[in-house]
Amino acid sequence: MKNRQLIVMPWRDNNPVTVQVLGICSCLAVTAQLKPAVVMAASVTVVTALANLIISLMRNSIPPRIRIIVQLVVVSTLVVIVDQVLRAYFYDVSKQLSVFVGLIITNCIVMGRLEAFAMHNPPVPALCDGIGNGIGYSIVLVIVGTTRELLGSGCLWGVPVVEHTGLYNIGYEDNGLMLMPPMALIVVGLLIWAQRSKNKKLQES
Amino acid sequence: MEYVNIFIKSVFVDNMIFAFFLGMCSYLAVSKTVKTSLGLGVAVTFVLCVTVPVNWIINRYLLAPGALAWLSPKLADVDLTFLSLIVFIATIAAIVQIVEMVVERYSPSLYNSLGIFLPLIAVNCAVMGGSLFMQERNYSNLGEVFAFALGSGGGWLLAITAIAALREKLRYSHIPPALKGVGITFIITGLMGLAFMGFMGIDL
Numbered sequence: 576m577k578n579r580q581l582i583v584m585p586w587r588d589n590n591p592v593t594v595q596v597l598g599i600c601s602c603l604a605v606t607a608q609l610k611p612a613v614v615m616a617a618s619v620t621v622v623t624a625l626a627n628l629i630i631s632l633m634r635n636s637i638p639p640r641i642r643i644i645v646q647l648v649v650v651s652t653l654v655v656i657v658d659q660v661l662r663a664y665f666y667d668v669s670k671q672l673s674v675f676v677g678l679i680i681t682n683c684i685v686m687g688r689l690e691a692f693a694m695h696n697p698p699v700p701a702l703c704d705g706i707g708n709g710i711g712y713s714i715v716l717v718i719v720g721t722t723r724e725l726l727g728s729g730c731l732w733g734v735p736v737v738e739h740t741g742l743y744n745i746g747y748e749d750n751g752l753m754l755m756p757p758m759a760l761i762v763v764g765l766l767i768w769a770q771r772s773k774n775k776k777l778q779e780s
Numbered sequence: 781m782e783y784v785n786i787f788i789k790s791v792f793v794d795n796m797i798f799a800f801f802l803g804m805c806s807y808l809a810v811s812k813t814v815k816t817s818l819g820l821g822v823a824v825t826f827v828l829c830v831t832v833p834v835n836w837i838i839n840r841y842l843l844a845p846g847a848l849a850w851l852s853p854k855l856a857d858v859d860l861t862f863l864s865l866i867v868f869i870a871t872i873a874a875i876v877q878i879v880e881m882v883v884e885r886y887s888p889s890l891y892n893s894l895g896i897f898l899p900l901i902a903v904n905c906a907v908m909g910g911s912l913f914m915q916e917r918n919y920s921n922l923g924e925v926f927a928f929a930l931g932s933g934g935g936w937l938l939a940i941t942a943i944a945a946l947r948e949k950l951r952y953s954h955i956p957p958a959l960k961g962v963g964i965t966f967i968i969t970g971l972m973g974l975a976f977m978g979f980m981g982i983d984l
Binding site: 598683757 | 803957960964971976
């Protein structure tokens with residue numbers, strides 16, 4: 576039961592992006608299209624889960640003074656592996672994500688979960704917490720990616736879907752601005768607004 | 781002249797916050813007052829100006845394809861690029877630690893104003909991003925790299941100071957309760973980003 580809660584909690588009420596406001600950089604930068612967003616989400620979930628597990632296994636032997644360096648080494652090793660796998664099997668997506676795969680190392684979600692959870696908890700809950708937060712992050716990425724690709728280029732996963740609905744014939748136009756970086760911020764801002772007006776507990780005084 | 785171009789381009793056109801969203805976490809968390817954000821901005825600029833040139837030297841003479849040729853011709857076809865992520869972050873963490881110790885030893889007043897931010901900077905994406913963009917863009921000499929680092933840091937400083945000034949004034953405005961705090965900061969940053977898009981397409 577407890578492990579299940581650890582997985583489910585970060586999906587909504589303790590979402591790493593909209594509630595804890597962590598890991599924003601990559602969340603905004605890769606969401607102009609759905610495909611890179613999903614690949615990024617999967618990579619971050621894998622890295623968070625495995626880093627949590629490894630650090631939790633090592634937690635009693637890490638000297639507190641140098642823990643940040645130890646964490647960075649573990650995380651960057653995992654990211655190097657993910658980066659090489661992406662280059663080998665999804666070369667085009669990996670080119671599109673450019674530096675943002677490397678930036679998973681400094682993604683605050685990964686470091687934040689290691690500091691806040693994995694350092695003081697046994698491996699199984701730590702793994703669950705990592706998976707849960709990864710999924711919470713993925714949900715936001717998928718929502719933002721879908722919105723931006725659909726409104727910006729009328730496609731989903733590169734497939735032109737708006738074309739089939741016949742909206743173009745009655746004068747609908749794609750809003751190219753949605754593909755621009757600033758709109759990502761505004762979409763996430765609106766998402767936070769929507770979530771907080773539904774859940775009053777999350778509002779800031 | 782070319783250095784000035786790179787500098788201006790990285791401040792306005794390729795702004796770290798508005799074009800690439802790098803360093804957003806500390807940008808959102810520390811931008812409550814102008815004074816602290818100025819301090820963090822200066823610290824980030826300083827660390828970028830040290831780490832990016834150092835990483836450029838490492839990349840140029842150790843990691844890039846064929847970089848080891850200066851050691852012996854036999855090593856000319858060695859490509860260590862896959863190590864760059866781990867090497868860059870290790871360099872950054874080490875340099876931040878050294879900078880912290882040096883500043884603490886020689887300028888306690890600067891340490892008191894920057895001190896609390898320095899450990900945060902090791903995991904700031906803007907710093908790591910600076911090194912990764914440097915690698916991607918193939919700058920040809922140290923001067924260009926320095927101009928790029930100074931410009932990126934300056935752009936970040938500009939962005940965080942501007943948003944902090946706006947947030948100080950926001951306290952007196954009526955914002956829907958659900959939008960207070962993070963929500964409105966996101967939207968304002970988006971609007972500022974739209975304004976900065978005006979610089980896009982300027983070819984220097």
